[in-house]
Amino acid sequence: MIRLLFGLLFIVFLNPAIASAQNLMVDLAQDSIDITAGFDGAQLSLFGVKEKDGQVAVVIRGPKKDMVVHKKNAVMGAWMNSESVRYKDVPEFYDFALSDDEDNILNAELRQKLGIGFDALKFVHDNARLSTNAQKEYRQALIRNRQAEKLFPVVPKDIVFLNNNFFKTEFFMPSNVPVGDYVIETFLINDMTVIDKHETRVKVAQIGFSAGVYNFAHSQSLAYAIIIILIAVGAGWLSNAVRRNNK
Amino acid sequence: MQVHLPIAEISISAELIFLVSAFVGFLSGIFGVGGGFLTTPFLIFIGISPGVAVGTQASQLVASSVSGAIGHWRRNNVDIRMGLVMLIGGVLGSFVGIVIFKLLQMIGQIDFVISILYVFLLGSIGFMMLMETFLSKVFKKRSFSGEFNTLKVSPFMHSLPYKMRFPRSKLFISALVPASIGFVGGILTSIMGIGGGFLIVPAMIYILGMSTLLVAGTSLFQIIFTTASAVIMHAVFNNTVDMVLGVILISGSVIGAQIGISVARFVTPAQARLIMAAMVLLVAFKLAFDLFLEPSELFSTVVIDD
Numbered sequence: 001m002i003r004l005l006f007g008l009l010f011i012v013f014l015n016p017a018i019a020s021a022q023n024l025m026v027d028l029a030q031d032s033i034d035i036t037a038g039f040d041g042a043q044l045s046l047f048g049v050k051e052k053d054g055q056v057a058v059v060i061r062g063p064k065k066d067m068v069v070h071k072k073n074a075v076m077g078a079w080m081n082s083e084s085v086r087y088k089d090v091p092e093f094y095d096f097a098l099s100d101d102e103d104n105i106l107n108a109e110l111r112q113k114l115g116i117g118f119d120a121l122k123f124v125h126d127n128a129r130l131s132t133n134a135q136k137e138y139r140q141a142l143i144r145n146r147q148a149e150k151l152f153p154v155v156p157k158d159i160v161f162l163n164n165n166f167f168k169t170e171f172f173m174p175s176n177v178p179v180g181d182y183v184i185e186t187f188l189i190n191d192m193t194v195i196d197k198h199e200t201r202v203k204v205a206q207i208g209f210s211a212g213v214y215n216f217a218h219s220q221s222l223a224y225a226i227i228i229i230l231i232a233v234g235a236g237w238l239s240n241a242v243r244r245n246n247k
Numbered sequence: 248m249q250v251h252l253p254i255a256e257i258s259i260s261a262e263l264i265f266l267v268s269a270f271v272g273f274l275s276g277i278f279g280v281g282g283g284f285l286t287t288p289f290l291i292f293i294g295i296s297p298g299v300a301v302g303t304q305a306s307q308l309v310a311s312s313v314s315g316a317i318g319h320w321r322r323n324n325v326d327i328r329m330g331l332v333m334l335i336g337g338v339l340g341s342f343v344g345i346v347i348f349k350l351l352q353m354i355g356q357i358d359f360v361i362s363i364l365y366v367f368l369l370g371s372i373g374f375m376m377l378m379e380t381f382l383s384k385v386f387k388k389r390s391f392s393g394e395f396n397t398l399k400v401s402p403f404m405h406s407l408p409y410k411m412r413f414p415r416s417k418l419f420i421s422a423l424v425p426a427s428i429g430f431v432g433g434i435l436t437s438i439m440g441i442g443g444g445f446l447i448v449p450a451m452i453y454i455l456g457m458s459t460l461l462v463a464g465t466s467l468f469q470i471i472f473t474t475a476s477a478v479i480m481h482a483v484f485n486n487t488v489d490m491v492l493g494v495i496l497i498s499g500s501v502i503g504a505q506i507g508i509s510v511a512r513f514v515t516p517a518q519a520r521l522i523m524a525a526m527v528l529l530v531a532f533k534l535a536f537d538l539f540l541e542p543s544e545l546f547s548t549v550v551i552d553d
Binding site for chain 1 (some may be wrong): 248250251256257258300306307309310311313314315317318335355356358359363460464471475478479481482483486488490491493494497498501504505508509538539540541542544545546547548549550551552
C-alpha cells in the first residue's frame with residue numbers, strides 16, 4: 001500500500017513527462033482477493049491519477065452466471081416456489097463508484113453505454129411470455145435478492161480526491177464473494193463524454209488451506225469423503241472411549 | 248471467530264456452530280438420539296445451502312452413531328445379520344435419496360420438500376410421543392405400543408419371498424422387510440440429514456418384532472453405514488460435504504454428548520420422552536409457521552453453476 005502510494009506520488013509530482021502521456025492511471029492496492037480460512041470479507045482499494053479535468057466513475061463486475069429467480073405462491077396454504085424466470089449472464093458481483101452525484105456525471109445515454117447503474121444493466125431472461133409488469137417484478141426481485149447478499153450495491157460508492165488529481169475508492173467484497181475474475185473499469189468523464197478509460201482485473205480465489213480443501217473435494221471427492229468418514233469414526237470411537245474410562 | 252467454509256463458500260461464526268452442535272450433542276447424550284433433526288434445520292436457517300447442510304450433517308451422524316454403537320456392540324446387543332440386511336437397503340436408499348435430492352434441487356423445490364418432510368415427520372412423531380406419555384399416565388400402563396405388535400404375524404408379511412433366519416433376533420422373516428426399513432431410512436438420511444432412528448427404531452419393534460434390547464444397537468450399527476454412504480454420495484455427486492464445517496459439528500457434538508451422558512442419570516425415561524416430544528414439536532411448529540405464514544420476501548435467486 002505504502003509502496004503504491006509512493007509510486008503514484010512519484011508519478012504525479014516528480015515525473016511530469018510520464019504523467020502527461022496518459023490522462024488516467026489506475027492501480028489496485030492488491031491484484032488478488034485471497035479467501036483464506038479466516039476470510040470475513042475484504043476491502044478492495046483502487047487508486048488513480050487523472051491529468052485532465054473531469055469526473056471519475058468506476059465499475060466492478062464479477063464473473064457472469066445464469067441465475068434463476070423463483071417466486072413463491074400459496075399452494076394449499078403453504079408457500080412454495082411455483083414460478084421462475086431464468087436470467088442469462090448476470091454478473092455475480094456488481095458495484096460502482098462515482099466522484100460526484102450521478103446526474104452531474106452521467107446522462108442516460110452514457111449510463112447505458114458504460115453500464116453504470118441498474119437501469120443500464122440488461123438482464124436477459126428466457127421467458128418470452130412474461131408480461132411487462134412481471135418482468136419488472138422479477139427484475140427488481142433479482143436486484144433485491146443480490147443486494148440482500150451484499151453482492152449488488154444499494155447506493156453508489158464515493159470516490160475521494162486526495163488532491164485535485166489523486167483519487168481513491170474502495171469496494172467491499174463480503175465473505176460470500178464469488179470466486180473468479182473481476183473486471184474493473186475506470187472512466188474519466190468530462191461534460192458527458194468519456195475522455196479516457198482504464199481496465200484492470202482482480203482475481204478472487206481461495207488460497208492456502210481453503211483452496212486445498214476445495215480442490216481436494218472436487219478432484220478426489222471419494223478420498224475426501226473417506227477422510228471425513230474416518231475423522232467421524234475416530235471422533236465417535238474417542239467419545240466412547242472417554243465415556244468408558246469415566247465409568 | 249469467523250471461519251470461511253471452503254465448500255459452503257461463506258463465513259460463519261465457529262463459536263456459534265460449535266455451541267449449537269455441543270447443545271445438540273448434549274441432548275443426544277441425554278436422550279440417545281442423533282440430533283440431525285435439530286442441526287440440519289439450524290444450518291439451513293443460518294444460510295448454509297440445504298445440500299451442504301444435509302451432506303455435512305451426515306458426517307456428524309457417522310460420529311454419533313459410531314459412538315453409540317460401540318457400547319451396544321460390547322454388550323453384544325447387535326444383530327449383525329439383521330444389520331447387514333438393513334444396511335444394504337440403507338445404502339441403496341441413500342443413493343435414491345441423492346437422486347431425488349438433485350431432481351428437487353433442479354426444479355427449485357428442495358427447501359420446500361425438506362421443510363414439509365420435517366413438519367410431517369417431526370409433527371407426527373412428537374405427537375405420538377406426547378400421546379404415549381399421557382396415555383401411559385392415564386392407563387397406568389408402561390406403554391400401549393404392544394398393541395401394534397401384530398404386523399409380524401400378518402399373512403402379508405409371511406407371503407413375502409426371500410425368507411431368512413435371524414437367529415440372534417429369533418426371527419424367520421422375509422429379508423425384504425428389514426431391507427425396506429433400511430431403504431426408507433437411507434432416503435431420509437440423504438434428503439433430510441437425519442439418521443432416521445426415530446423412524447427405524449419403532450419400525451423394527453412394531454414391524455419386525457425385534458426385542459427392544461437388540462433394536463437400539465442394531466439400528467445404530469446400520470445407521471453408521473447409511474450415513475457414511477450418504478456422506479460419500481453427497482461428496483461425490485454433489486460436492487456438498489464441507490470438511491471444516493464437519494469437523495466443527497463433530498467436535499461440538501462429541502463434547503456435548505459427554506456432558507449429556509453424565510446428566511442423563513438424573514432424568515427418568517418418562518421425563519426424557521416428554522422433553523424430547525416438546526423439542527420435536529417445537530421444531531415442527533417453527534418450520535410449519537415458516538411454511539404457512541406469508542414470507543416477507545416472496546422471491547429468491549439461485550445462481551446456476553455449470
